[in-house]
Amino acid sequence: MAKWDNMLAMLWMLRSGKKLTAAQIADSLEISVRTVYRYIDALGASGVPVVAESGHDGGVHILESFSETPLFFNALELKALVDAYKFAVGAGYPYAKELESALKKVENGLQEEQRHDLSLLTSGLDVIAPSRPPSVVPLLRELELAVKDGRTVHLTYHKVNSAQADERDADPYGLAYDRSEWYVVAFCHQSRAMRTFRVDRIAALKLTDACFERPEQFSVSDYFRSQAEEERQEDGPLAVIRIEGEPDTLNKLCSNWHLRHYLTERNDREARFLLDVPSMNKYLPKYLLSFGTSIRILEPVELKLLVQDRAREISRHYMDDAD
Template identity: 30%
Template sequence: MRASRLLSTLLLLQTRGRLTAQQIADELEVSVRTVYRDIEALSASGVPVYADRGPAGGYQLVDGYRTTLTGLTTDEAAALFLAGSGATAGHLGLGPTLEAAQLKLLAAMPLEQRTTAARIQERVHVDAPGWFRDPEAPPHLDAVAGAVWDQRPLRVTYRKWDRTRVERTIEPFGLVLKGTAWYVVARGRERVNAYRISRIDAVDVLDGCFERPAGFDLRGYWTEWSDRLQRTLYRGGDATVLVGPRAASMWWMLGPVAERALRDTAGPPDADGWVRVVLPIESFEHARVDLGRFGPDVEVLEPAELRDLMRRSAEETLRRYA
């Protein structure tokens, strides 16, 4: 356990440069006191690590030092072959590069690890997109990705959710693939936001380079932005609905928020198998469309305005088919 942690500490310093004891402790999920002991052990074993004092200080390796430790455990090697997504790499123009890297990694592995990796490829296939959804390959993904790598600002024509088009000058910090949809996290108008790349109708790469914020955490920002988006979307309040057995078997069609509501709020089923569910909704119109697909297998109990909207929609459908 400690040997693995010492190696992790060494690789962190090698790949990230100067780090404080607190940063190392946070990364490895240990105490700062443990980090102090590990640094002493590394230094005693001949690793040239030294400390800088002061507010901007921290631990770092002597310039030019690199460990020659390249060993991977069998599980680590297998995980690398599971993590590589051919579709994702292909969208970014890196498909052949990924294949070449995996081939080189295979060739460099000991026989045991090579056998395990080959078994993984034979027996596990990851098909990330959900059913009946094709992965997005937005026409401007290449240009946006190039600007991310080169830190070049972009002028984009962006189509908002209400179909209005706006002009934006943005500084792209990173790319995120959410399910089948590509997003670019970028700074525009003095704040950072996420833009769905398939809604970019035109893009111009501008001259010059922007300064990327030091320490910007793409993963952390995306988590915060996603949570904020979800809270914003479901501002229509809650609807209380009766869900029949047939609708419950297809409830996944409404997405994870509805699935959680069915799992967490459903009361005991009645004699016919119907359950009462408290469902967060975006708006009455969204709920009308979403719940309307289940026809008579869902009944809205409240609010009264939504129940009345569902009734009128059913009457209009009946007139259409009369």
């Protein structure tokens, strides 16, 4: 265990209020008694009132006046905080500056050796952020405020492949970050139904004076899953679909917007899905053909035959061109 991890473990041991001998601490942490005394000095220098008393009733303890334990993290906890900040920045998290400020406060409380170790631990990971318009961050902040306060918003929104933006009022129920994009799920007054809006397509947003009450227990992730269920072709018997491939290919397959909701099992060589037969027959043959020979359908046989038929159609099409 690293030095700072041992010091943290020792501090939590002493928080119990009991007196412990240096030998007891050394045995518990599997370090030497001499090292225990070095840790006592280091904790004292950090502001922790650790006392080592000699004699029959002596031992190591923390003074009763010490009511709050200073904020200590082990090396991996510190690394996790820094890495989480990198991911937040990469995702366009609207409170990244506040997160950076909090992280600076933590880092300022570290010893020089800790800061050096942290720099080494976190130097191997970077998050490549996609390009986003600067307006996304203030939009996310305003939308989150509207969700919290139950305020209706007026949106100027650009639909896909639409030359003009349209105006609408909406009650935002929650935000989601999915496939490197931010979305707001809202009840649209214009369509009188729940809708999903991509935040980077919002040209303008204004909080109105109107208020709404969000349904209890509403979950954005549950809404996304329910939408995927509704997009099935029709009700029908379910089929177990087994597909074999290399890990990278399966990663791409399993991240498909529709298929990922039906994934039931996955390992490095195989992915299993549970999907209704009508949807399987209509959508999967064409999609799976795009993977060529990098995947193999293990079951069901019906899906294999459909893919074979589609491949033969393509082959005949180009054979006719050759003639």
